[in-house]
Amino acid sequence: MAPMLGVLGGMGPAAGAYFAYRLALLTDVQSDQEHLPVLLINDPKIPDRSEFALGRGLSPMPAMRRNLQFLESSGCSCAVIPCNTAHYWYPDLQMSVKMPLIHIVSSVVENLHARGIDGGRIGLLGTPATVNSGLYKDKLTNAGYTVLPYTEDDVLQLCVRPIQAVKQNRLREAGTALADSVRVLYDRGATAVILGCTELPIAHASLSQEALELPVVDSIDSLAVCALNHFRFHVKQPNVR
Template sequence: MLDVMSLSYPFQTLLLGCVSVTTPTRRYLCKTRWCQVQATPPSSVILNADESGKFSEKLHGSCLVSRKGAPFVTQGSAVGIIGGVSVDATLKFLRKLVELSSEDGGDSIPFVLCSDPVLSKELLSYERSCFVSSTSKAESLKLDSSPIVQSLRKKRVFLENSGASCIVMPCNVSHSWYEQVSEGCSVPFLHMAECVAKELKEAKLKPLEAGSPLRIGVLVTNATLGAGFYKDKLQNEGFEIVLPDRATMEHTVIPAIEALNRKDMEGACNLLRIALQVLLMRAANSVVLASDDMRDLLPPDDPLLKKCIDPMDALARSTINWVKSSGNNT
C-alpha cells in the first residue's frame, strides 16, 4: 500500500510515510520521507500512513513496485485506489477488498493506493461547509472545489501510469466530482453509487406494500445529498428514492455528525437510529448508509444494520468482480 502525499512527475519519486516490509526471512522498517523507487520489493507491503508517522493499522496487500521508470504494478489486474475524507474508511475498504478477494484461499488482488492527508482535509472542509437549502440542494459557503478536483485528477493519472487496470474512490464526497475526475480516463473507473444500484437491481427486491414502487432510502450528509448522484443512479435502475427531509437532516443527521465530532458516540448512535427509522417508516425496503462518518456507529448486532446497505461493501464486491471478469488476475 502506497501513501502518496504529493506527486512528482515523471513517476520516479514518491513522498512516503512509514513502510513495513515483511519477507519470509526478515522484517524491516523504513521511516524516510523521500524515497526513490529503484527496485522491486517483496509483494507483502504494509504502509500505515498518517501525518504523525505512527502505525494506525497493519494490512497486508499485494502492492508491487517496479524498477525506476516502469509501472509500479506489473502483474494481474491491479486496482488503483484514491483515498478520501477518512484514512480509517480507506483502510477498512482495503481490508474488505483483501478479505473478499482472498477468501477462497488465493492471493489478494494487487493494488496501488494514493492517500493524501492534504486532500483529506480539503474534502472534510468542503463537506462541513455545505448546508441544505429549502430546495434540498447543497451549497458551498464560498469554497472553491477546483483544487479538490485537480488533486483527484492528478491522483487518477498517477494511478493510470502506475499500471492500474481500474480505479476506484472509496469515498462518498469525492463522487461529487466523479464526472470531472473520470473524464479522459484510459481504464474503467467504477462509480460507487452505480455499484450499489446494480447490486440492488440484481437482488430482485419486492415492495413492502403491494402495488407500491420499490423504495430505497438514502442517508447522506449535506454535501453528498446536494451532489444527487445516489438519487440519479438509483432512479436510473427504476427505484423510488426516499431522502431525509429537512427536519430529519436538521434534527437527526446533522446533530449526529456533530455528536460524532465531539466523540459522543452514544449520542451519535442514538440519533442515527432515529434517522434510519424515519426513512424505514416511509416504506423503504433498505437504506443506503452513504456517510463515511456514520457507517460504523451501529454495533454489529444492531437489527437496523440488516436494513442498511454499505456502499463501500458494494464497491469492494464490484471491484473484485471486475478483476475476475477481466481474466488477467490469477
C-alpha cells in the first residue's frame, strides 16, 4: 500500500482545508501522481477545544480519538492535526493509535532552527487555551527560547480578534488585525513571531507582502514540512504563497 497521510481537520474547517492546500504547494514534484496521498477528515462538529481546556463545554477527545482511529483503519501510516489547541490532548491522542502523530509545536521549533533562529524572545499568537496552557512555552523554553509575557487583555486584543475574524470568514479584517498584532510583538522586542493558531496563517495569506513585511513562523507550513520530511518527499522553499 502506498504511504498515506491522515489529516484530522475541522478545527476550524478552513484550517484543515488550508493545510491540505499548503501541503500540495510545498511539495516539490512535476506531476499530480508524484504527490503524497492524503486522507482529510474535516469534522467541524468536534466540540470547542479552547472552551473545554478552560473548564467549559464538552470534551473534544472522544471525537478526535474516533476520527484518528478511522484514519488509521483507512490505511494512513502517519497523521497530523492542524489545530494547535488540540495538542493539549496530544499524549492521549497518540496513545489511541499506533501510527505516529506529528506534534505541531515540535514542527514549529524545527522551523525556527531551520531559519537560523536558535534563541531569543518569541512572540506567540494563539487561542487563550494555547497561550495559557504552556503548550508552546514549555517546548520553547526547553529549546532555549524565551516567550514574551502576556496580560489577559493582550490575549484578547492580539490573539482572539484575528482568530475570530477568520472563523467568521471576515478575512480582510483578520489580516489587518493580525498585522497589527505582529507589529506590537516586534515592537516589544520579539526575535520571531509564531502564528500558533492554524486560523492565523489564513489571515496572513490575505495580506499583501507590503502590508506585513515582518517575518512570521507559520504553524501550518511548519507542520506540512514535517509531514513531507516524514515521508521523505522533497520540499519547496517554505512560505511560498
